Amino acid sequence: MKLLAVKVECSHELEDGLSFFMQDELDAQGIESRKRSDFVAEGQKHDSSLVELDDIENLPKDLELTAYFDYESADKKDLIKKIMDKIAEMKSYGLDTGEVSISTKEVADEDWNTAWQKYYHVIDFSRHLAIVPEWEDYQPAFSDQKLIRLDPGLAFGTGGHTTTQLVLLAMERALVKPMSVLDVGTGSGILAIAASKLGASQVLGTDISDEAVTAAKENIALNNIDSIDVRKANLLKDIDEKYDLIVANILADILLELIPDLDSHLNENGKVIFSGIDYLQLPKIEKALAENNFEIKMKMQEGRWIGLLIARKPD
Ligand SMILES: C[S@@+](CC[C@H](N)C(=O)[O-])C[C@H]1O[C@@H](n2cnc3c(N)ncnc32)[C@H](O)[C@@H]1O
Numbered sequence: 172m173k174l175l176a177v178k179v180e181c182s183h184e185l186e187d188g189l190s191f192f193m194q195d196e197l198d199a200q201g202i203e204s205r206k207r208s209d210f211v212a213e214g215q216k217h218d219s220s221l222v223e224l225d226d227i228e229n230l231p232k233d234l235e236l237t238a239y240f241d242y243e244s245a246d247k248k249d250l251i252k253k254i255m256d257k258i259a260e261m262k263s264y265g266l267d268t269g270e271v272s273i274s275t276k277e278v279a280d281e282d283w284n285t286a287w288q289k290y291y292h293v294i295d296f297s298r299h300l301a302i303v304p305e306w307e308d309y310q311p312a313f314s315d316q317k318l319i320r321l322d323p324g325l326a327f328g329t330g331g332h333t334t335t336q337l338v339l340l341a342m343e344r345a346l347v348k349p350m351s352v353l354d355v356g357t358g359s360g361i362l363a364i365a366a367s368k369l370g371a372s373q374v375l376g377t378d379i380s381d382e383a384v385t386a387a388k389e390n391i392a393l394n395n396i397d398s399i400d401v402r403k404a405n406l407l408k409d410i411d412e413k414y415d416l417i418v419a420n421i422l423a424d425i426l427l428e429l430i431p432d433l434d435s436h437l438n439e440n441g442k443v444i445f446s447g448i449d450y451l452q453l454p455k456i457e458k459a460l461a462e463n464n465f466e467i468k469m470k471m472q473e474g475r476w477i478g479l480l481i482a483r484k485p486d
Pocket of ligand 1: 338362383406
């Protein structure tokens, strides 16, 4: 599928309002935000940093928001006009817009998937887990720290993205015994592999994308694990089994489709971990969960991303 990428360079003061507008009113399929201040903060971390400042090409002047639209149905001129009008409206509220420029380009879907993966180094994520690119050496900080070896290829999931890390954190909390785990939207397979390394008894990873299924299988083999299956599937359709833990790091609108099918795929006392939720989209997810008899046991936020640990409401 071809995508139209619309890049808006402006002041960081517009980030929330403009992201919300492009996602909710212009129907962007995804939004990537590059903010100078984030890179500077990452660059100041010690040697476990996810991003080396010196490696960054085209460090943004302030904020770069890139929204991705379906190429076939997008009307480029109309989108630009609506974005410019919105920026003018935000200026009239007294926001500093900075120096605004808008550019567009056509990209293959894969370019979007790999956009996160440019700066990929060892991530010594926690006491229990480190994520190690296939081509790098790493000496575990603890003798029993588990290594997730990865070559994400074209699939999403290097471990560097906040949304993935929120699931890893919640999984460390939730996996208190050898559980069966379903990883919906497995991408590179990172969460399925992490679940297995954290002691899951049996894991299924699914994805709608052929590239992801291939990448996940390769990464599972790289980690010498034989208790993980990978299957192409659209959310929970065509999945018959029940699981103790279901994890899904997918954008909020797709999670909304998944919620009604959760109950029939969860064992008794089963748990669910969601990530990929922009904080502006959280109310929709909270409402849908409540309507389907689920409650939020733990809520995590990093930047604008929300991760949730969820369970059935008690009877
Ligand atoms: C944000 S990535 C998450 C990858 C990995 N699990 C992680 O946490 O880093 C979302 C993944 O969901 C997959 N996906 C999107 N829509 C889907 C659907 N309807 N059913 C299954 N997978 C889907 C995408 O192909 C992509 O690999």
